[in-house]
Amino acid sequence: MATTDQGGELGFEQDIKPLFREKDRKAMLSYFDLFDHADVAENADAIMGSLAMGHMPCDGTWSEERLETLQRWIDMGKPA
Template sequence: MSDQGAAATSFATDIQPLFRDKDRARMDWAFDLWDHQQVKENAAAILERVEAGDMPCDGPWSADQIETFKTWMDSGMAE
């Protein structure tokens, strides 16, 4: 991904859509996967779980999805 692409990565357009309704419902006891601030605060733990394949519950994210999440984290976790 280019530097321009990394800078353009945002929660609203790139990250929140990674989390489905059922993912949100499953994690609601801990935090809201559709809430920028809550995902930002838990980003390291989320990344650890998706890289390990523990999250989401019904199968791992693709390498592209993981890279998108990492890019968002590395570029400042814009809303």
């Protein structure tokens, strides 16, 4: 799903934000905004944990590719 090649830099707007749907955002707004870089960066480990355990989203699990994209972005320092 990442728009960059496997070795390239990931960015929030083009690679991470599109992983989340509007209904995911609405479900989480009382905690943080999944469409906001600062909120996702601050809560990235908790988000990743919930996704990996299948607690998020509530209607299904993410593919390995999506999980790997989010983890790569985290490992890169959560660039904007």
